[in-house]
Amino acid sequence: MNAIELLETQHEEVKSLFDRIEKANGEARRQLFEEIADHLAVHSAIEEKHFYPATRAARTEELLQQAVEEHLSVKRIVADLLEMDPGEAQFETKIAVLKEQVEHHVGEEEGELFPEVRKLLSEDELEDLGVVMEDLADELEEMGLPRAAVPAETGEAAPLE
Numbered sequence: 507m508n509a510i511e512l513l514e515t516q517h518e519e520v521k522s523l524f525d526r527i528e529k530a531n532g533e534a535r536r537q538l539f540e541e542i543a544d545h546l547a548v549h550s551a552i553e554e555k556h557f558y559p560a561t562r563a564a565r566t567e568e569l570l571q572q573a574v575e576e577h578l579s580v581k582r583i584v585a586d587l588l589e590m591d592p593g594e595a596q597f598e599t600k601i602a603v604l605k606e607q608v609e610h611h612v613g614e615e616e617g618e619l620f621p622e623v624r625k626l627l628s629e630d631e632l633e634d635l636g637v638v639m640e641d642l643a644d645e646l647e648e649m650g651l652p653r654a655a656v657p658a659e660t661g662e663a664a665p666l667e
């Protein structure tokens with residue numbers, strides 16, 4: 507799959523999980539949050555390890571620097587939530603902030619970054635990059651609990667190289 511299509515598919519998946527968690531309670535809520543955390547962990551890993559380094563250029567530099575900072579902010583909220591009980595009052599508030607930040611990030615990627623990347627990389631390059639990203643996503647999912655890596659990634663933004 508083309509790298510951009512892969513990321514857009516993941517964006518849709520996470521959006522639908524956020525829609526579902528708004529209507530869920532108790533144990534279902536916790537499970538949906540864990541699913542969201544796993545999705546975000548895999549998504550940020552394949553972007554940070556492959557997509558961002560492969561799309562780094564003068565015209566994308568600022569967008570990519572912002573993107574890794576936004577990932578950091580999202581990871582910090584996810585790490586907080588992983589330690590909380592869904593019954594806590596702050597849980598719902600933090601989910602709402604997480605959703606806002608993810609929506610903002612997705613909007614910037616789809617609205618600004620991806621159009622630049624389409625100018626930088628050929629169809630073949632996007633296909634090859636997509637394969638490498640999908641392989642890493644599969645590997646992380648097979649290892650299980652991708653979200654477990656998130657708390658260790660909250661110190662600073664991922665490097666772009």
Ligand SMILES: [Fe+2]
Nearest residue numbers: 550553573611
């Ligand atoms: Fe991202």
